[in-house]
Amino acid sequence: MGTRYFDHMATNPMRPEVLEAMMPFFKESYGNPMSLYKLGQSARQAIEEARLKVADLVNARPQEVIFTASGAEANNFAIRGLANAYVKKGRHIVVSRMDHHSVLNPARVLEKKGFAVTYLPVDPAGMVDPGVLEKAMTDETSLVSIIHASPEVGTIEPIAELAGIAKRKGALFHTDAVASAGYLPIDVDALGVDALSLSAHEFYGPKGAGALYLRSGTRIMPLIYGGIQENGRRAGTENVPAIVGMGAAAGLTRLELAQRAEKLSELRDRLIGGALAKIKNIHLTGHPALRLPGHASFCVEFIEGESMLLMLQAKGIYAASGSACSSKALKASPVLLAMGMSAELAHGSIVFSLGMDNTVEDIDYALGEFPAVVGRLREISPYAGGWGAPKEADSCIPKN
Numbered sequence: 001m002g003t004r005y006f007d008h009m010a011t012n013p014m015r016p017e018v019l020e021a022m023m024p025f026f027k028e029s030y031g032n033p034m035s036l037y038k039l040g041q042s043a044r045q046a047i048e049e050a051r052l053k054v055a056d057l058v059n060a061r062p063q064e065v066i067f068t069a070s071g072a073e074a075n076n077f078a079i080r081g082l083a084n085a086y087v088k089k090g091r092h093i094v095v096s097r098m099d100h101h102s103v104l105n106p107a108r109v110l111e112k113k114g115f116a117v118t119y120l121p122v123d124p125a126g127m128v129d130p131g132v133l134e135k136a137m138t139d140e141t142s143l144v145s146i147i148h149a150s151p152e153v154g155t156i157e158p159i160a161e162l163a164g165i166a167k168r169k170g171a172l173f174h175t176d177a178v179a180s181a182g183y184l185p186i187d188v189d190a191l192g193v194d195a196l197s198l199s200a201h202e203f204y205g206p207k208g209a210g211a212l213y214l215r216s217g218t219r220i221m222p223l224i225y226g227g228i229q230e231n232g233r234r235a236g237t238e239n240v241p242a243i244v245g246m247g248a249a250a251g252l253t254r255l256e257l258a259q260r261a262e263k264l265s266e267l268r269d270r271l272i273g274g275a276l277a278k279i280k281n282i283h284l285t286g287h288p289a290l291r292l293p294g295h296a297s298f299c300v301e302f303i304e305g306e307s308m309l310l311m312l313q314a315k316g317i318y319a320a321s322g323s324a325c326s327s328k329a330l331k332a333s334p335v336l337l338a339m340g341m342s343a344e345l346a347h348g349s350i351v352f353s354l355g356m357d358n359t360v361e362d363i364d365y366a367l368g369e370f371p372a373v374v375g376r377l378r379e380i381s382p383y384a385g386g387w388g389a390p391k392e393a394d395s396c397i398p399k400n
Helices: 016-025 038-057 071-085 101-112 130-136 159-168 240-278 305-314 334-338 360-380
Strands: 065-068 092-096 116-120 141-145 172-176 195-199 210-214 282-284 295-300 349-353
Touching: 016 240, 038 065, 038 240, 065 071, 071 092, 071 101, 071 141, 071 172, 071 195, 071 210, 092 101, 101 116, 116 130, 130 159, 141 159, 159 172, 240 282, 240 295, 240 360, 305 349, 305 360
Parallel strands: 092 116, 092 141, 141 172, 172 195
Antiparallel strands: 065 210, 195 210, 282 295, 295 349
């Protein structure tokens, strides 16, 4: 039977070329990059070469890239580090309800410490309205953070327009690009952002490596003290193999980005079209057009996402859900609820995120098994008689 992996938003297999680039730094070139002798300086040179490749991926300068251990750390670093560095500007920050927990939770921590936080609502497609952001801004607003693209529903936010509003109001702008890097072209100048978060394993690099782009001249307070690494902004001996791997993955991504986007868009559209045609009472979540190339997400009426995942796994299909499987608790996805969806429908969420290893045959196999799984679960569902038609907003598709 084999397996079909449709959970590339969770992680990706590391490219063989990336592993090959990393191997020498586990063994022969194991020196500490802070050491002045040759063994250390060869590691230092490898880090700086990786920094250049990551910078090139987002059209930044190498000195604007700070390596971290993950995208979550980069997000925490941006929210807490920037808010505390610019506290004299004001103690008000703005985030969106589409943002990842690694943005929302630091915002809540700051809220407990006296900051005012505005959590922007979104429309049924998961889009932030620029007009709503403009109204939320005050003279005290020092930082705005809005995700570039949602890993849960695939919606791509109008970051350039949103960042322009923040800049006109004198506030910094950060975006979490963990889900979009490797799938969308990213140009920090075109987006107009002051900070941007990345994670290596989302574009076929190793786990344990991330980065924060920080525009030159922007101040930030460190999260980790005790050393002068990363120009004094992040203490700790660098994870040289992981950083080298991130650089190698970034280099490959930059060369292959257009090809990846074209292939994944075609597979995505085939999966979305087939699922909507074959399954009744199913709703596409996220924006129907402005979405990540390899992202297909749905809510299925009358059944739960976890049940679908377990039955699909038995058929060799690995997917994800936005509800309990990610939270480890029986509660609906905050993202889907923020989009105006009922809790009942949100519990039936399922996400297929595609990668370069997926094929047309994989999609057709999923389109054969997914409807059968839904049919079987509805046969035994206590809600088989229905719990009422979903609200108009539940489709998560704009009327126009």
